[in-house]
Amino acid sequence: MDAYQKLEKVGEGTYGKVYRAKEKATGNIVALKKTRLHENEEGVPPTTLREVSILLMLSHDPHVVRLIDVKQGQNKEGKTILYLVFEYMETDLKKFIRSFRQTGESIPAKTVKWLYRYMMFQLCNGVAFCHGHGILHRDLKPHNLLMDPKTMMLKIADLGLARAYTVPIKKYTHEILTLWYRAPEVLLGSTHYSTAVDVWSVGCIFAELLTTQALFQGDSELHQLLHIFKLLGTPNDEMWPGVSNLTHWHEYPQWRPKHLSTAVPNLDQDGLDLLSQMLQYEPSRRISAKKVMEHTYFNDLDKDSL
Structure with a gap:
C-alpha cells in the first residue's frame, strides 16, 4: 500500500x-x-x-x-x-437530501423537476444495468448512492450484499436491506425474490428525494409493514395472490389505500403514476428498472446526453 x-x-x-x-x-x-x-x-x-x-x-x-x-x-x-x-465521489444522496432538510433551502420548481428526473434516470439506468447482468443489489438506499455535487453524476455503490440471480429464482435470506427500503415480500418472509426488491427500494428513494423524509419509517419489521399498509392499503389475496401464504403473514388491521399524493404532494401526475408502478404489492406487477426509463415522466430529459 x-x-x-x-x-x-x-x-x-x-x-x-x-x-x-x-x-x-x-x-x-x-x-x-x-x-x-x-x-x-x-x-x-x-x-x-x-x-x-x-x-x-x-x-x-x-x-x-x-x-x-x-x-x-x-x-x-x-x-x-x-x-x-x-x-472517489464527493458525497452521497443521504447527505445531499439532509442538506436541503437542514437549510430549508427552496429550489426553483423547474430546477427541482429537472434535477430529480436526472438523478432518478441515472439510478434506474444503473439498476437496469445490474439487473441486465443478472445482479440484484439488495441494499439500495440513499447512503449507498454516491454523488458528485458539481455534475450531479450519481453512482451505485456498496455491492457487498449483491447477489447473482438465476432462473429458476434461488432461495435467499430475507435479512437484507435497510428496513425503510425493504420490499413487503421480504418483510413478510418470502425467500424467493428477484429484481422487484430493488425497484421497491428505488420507489422509496424517489419519494424521499422529493419530500426529504423517508416514505416508510418503521423501527421493526412489523412496524415497517404497518406503515406500508396505512398508505397503500392492507393487502389481500385478491390484490396480491398468495400473500396470505407467506411465512410472516398474520391478520393485520384493515386499512384502505390512500392516494400517493397524500404522501408525496409535490409530485406531478406522471411522477405519481411511475411511483405507483414501483410500489405495487405483487412483485410481478412492479415495473422493471428498464421500463422505468421509458416512462413518460422522463420525456423532457435529453436521454442521449446521459
Missing part, C-alpha cells in the same frame, strides 16, 4: 472501513475500502470475492462506482488486509 496515502476515514461500508486517499504517483484522489481477513479464513472471504467479481463486471457502467484496483497488505499485527481501490 505504499502507492497510496490515507487522508481521512469517510465511512463504513457493509464489510469494512472506507478512507479518502491519494495515489502518490498521480495525485489522484481515490476511495480505499479496507477489509481485514479473519485468522481462521484461508484466502479471501467469499463475500469479498463476490463483491470484487461483481464490481469488476459492473464497472463498465457509468452509474456504478468503478473499482480501479485491488491491493493486499498487512497491518502492524501481521494480519492480512485487502484494500479495494475505488474512484
Whole structure:
C-alpha cells in the first residue's frame, strides 16, 4: 500500500472501513475500502470475492462506482488486509437530501423537476444495468448512492450484499436491506425474490428525494409493514395472490389505500403514476428498472446526453 496515502476515514461500508486517499504517483484522489481477513479464513472471504467479481463486471457502467484496483497488505499485527481501490465521489444522496432538510433551502420548481428526473434516470439506468447482468443489489438506499455535487453524476455503490440471480429464482435470506427500503415480500418472509426488491427500494428513494423524509419509517419489521399498509392499503389475496401464504403473514388491521399524493404532494401526475408502478404489492406487477426509463415522466430529459 505504499502507492497510496490515507487522508481521512469517510465511512463504513457493509464489510469494512472506507478512507479518502491519494495515489502518490498521480495525485489522484481515490476511495480505499479496507477489509481485514479473519485468522481462521484461508484466502479471501467469499463475500469479498463476490463483491470484487461483481464490481469488476459492473464497472463498465457509468452509474456504478468503478473499482480501479485491488491491493493486499498487512497491518502492524501481521494480519492480512485487502484494500479495494475505488474512484472517489464527493458525497452521497443521504447527505445531499439532509442538506436541503437542514437549510430549508427552496429550489426553483423547474430546477427541482429537472434535477430529480436526472438523478432518478441515472439510478434506474444503473439498476437496469445490474439487473441486465443478472445482479440484484439488495441494499439500495440513499447512503449507498454516491454523488458528485458539481455534475450531479450519481453512482451505485456498496455491492457487498449483491447477489447473482438465476432462473429458476434461488432461495435467499430475507435479512437484507435497510428496513425503510425493504420490499413487503421480504418483510413478510418470502425467500424467493428477484429484481422487484430493488425497484421497491428505488420507489422509496424517489419519494424521499422529493419530500426529504423517508416514505416508510418503521423501527421493526412489523412496524415497517404497518406503515406500508396505512398508505397503500392492507393487502389481500385478491390484490396480491398468495400473500396470505407467506411465512410472516398474520391478520393485520384493515386499512384502505390512500392516494400517493397524500404522501408525496409535490409530485406531478406522471411522477405519481411511475411511483405507483414501483410500489405495487405483487412483485410481478412492479415495473422493471428498464421500463422505468421509458416512462413518460422522463420525456423532457435529453436521454442521449446521459
